[in-house]
Amino acid sequence: MRALLLAAGFGKRLRPITNTIPKCLVPIHGVPLLEIWLAKIFHSGIARVVVNLHYLPDPVKKIIETSPWRAQIDLFDEPVLLGTGGTVIAARKLLGGGPLLVVHADNLSSINLRAFYAEHINRPKNCVMTMALFYTNTPQCCGIVELDQQNRVILMHEKIEEPPGKLANAAIYILDSEGLDQMEAMEGHGVDISTQIIPKFLGRIYGYQITGYHRDIGSPSSLSKAHQEMTHSKIIELMAPN
Secondary structure, X not given: OEEEEEOOOOOHHHOOHHHOOOHHHOEEOOEEHHHHHHHHHHHOOOOOEEEEEOOOHHHHHHHHHOOOOHHHEEEEEOOOOXXXXXXXXXXXXXXXOOOEEEEEOOEEEOOOHHHHHHHHHOOOOOOOEEEEEEEOOOHHHOEEEEEOOOOEEEEEEEOOOOOOOOEEEEEEEEEOHHHHHHHHHOOOXXXXXXXXXXXXXXXXXXXXXXXXXXXXXXXXXXXXXXXXXXXHHHHHHHOOOO
């Protein structure tokens, strides 16, 4: 499996922190989110990663240049943001065939990527995509899913005032070749996975529930909670081989 780390966003909800630091480099107990994800990905056995760039790209490039996995990382500059779906298709062209792991780099997660991939391999036959899920205490701020008896995502409610539950989209996905082909057929400027791709894939998305820690570091309050809930040693544990 190959991987795409979505790291190009402006991080508007994290301002003023992201006025000078790209969202993917916001540190948790001194460790940038991007470094945490690179360690998790490569320690899980994934061979190559694409990191997309747009907002404040130079600090990201400097981090990559000093990474022990530099030779296995491809940087993809987006002068104009393609939307998450457009970036997935561009990454696929860089990485070639096979399943693709897609991760929003502004998440802090204990997800076991080997277990996630194993579940994807054993997903229901009609599913072209596997979505990681987690329970949230702020469902109004997330995409809340409804599952059928086979754990297929049949409905998703994106940031509504009264969501029907607390099981949320963790913004970590695996897509197989069929799913990527179908995404490519929809390709256009600004195509978004959450609002445009997922609605078309409903009933064909397998849900995998993260059993440990997961938090979207999308706001100053969420960042503060991550610092309260985690320690430096726990962050290092997240980055260890599994």
